[in-house]
Amino acid sequence: MALSEAEREAIREEAAHYRDKSAASIEALKIVQQRHGWVSDEHIKDIAEVLGMSPDQLDGVATFYNLIYRRPVGKKVIHYCNSVSCWILGAEELREQMEKRLRIKLGETTQDGEYTLLPIVCLGACHRAPVMMVGDETYFEIDPARLDAIFPVKT
Numbered sequence: 001m002a003l004s005e006a007e008r009e010a011i012r013e014e015a016a017h018y019r020d021k022s023a024a025s026i027e028a029l030k031i032v033q034q035r036h037g038w039v040s041d042e043h044i045k046d047i048a049e050v051l052g053m054s055p056d057q058l059d060g061v062a063t064f065y066n067l068i069y070r071r072p073v074g075k076k077v078i079h080y081c082n083s084v085s086c087w088i089l090g091a092e093e094l095r096e097q098m099e100k101r102l103r104i105k106l107g108e109t110t111q112d113g114e115y116t117l118l119p120i121v122c123l124g125a126c127h128r129a130p131v132m133m134v135g136d137e138t139y140f141e142i143d144p145a146r147l148d149a150i151f152p153v154k155t
């Protein structure tokens with residue numbers, strides 16, 4: 001789906017804050033993601049045009065920034081920390097528990113479209129590992145019982 005005129009205008013307004021319009025790349029991607037839930041190839045092409053960039057340049061930014069989704073995701077994205085402090089404190093076993101509970105693997109979305117499970121590098125809270133984000137909420141010191149409470153089995 002192409003960008004609406006309102007979306008183009010919102011991106012132009014953001015870009016007006018910078019001498020180099022490409023400096024508004026991440027904000028522009030966020031504007032589109034907020035409305036559509038993810039950023040398609042067509043969106044990349046349209047945003048790049050507004051910002052005076054090539055689609056490849058903008059795609060490079062979108063791919064590097066791991067809170068921009070280039071494929072459809074569930075209503076909530078689970079960003080599961082996949083770095084060393086969390087591993088040491090049992091993140092691998094907890095991830096397996098969560099995968100069983102949600103019946104998905106890393107990178108997948110639940111059948112009801114509720115959750116997408118994605119790995120993320122250190123969330124910067126190693127002293128409270130294991131850590132994950134579910135939507136906007138961050139969970140620290142996760143253990144098996146907490147995981148079950150966060151994702152109750154649906155009846």
Ligand code: FES
Nearest residue numbers: 081083086122126
């Ligand atoms: S390694 Fe998981 S929060 Fe730092």
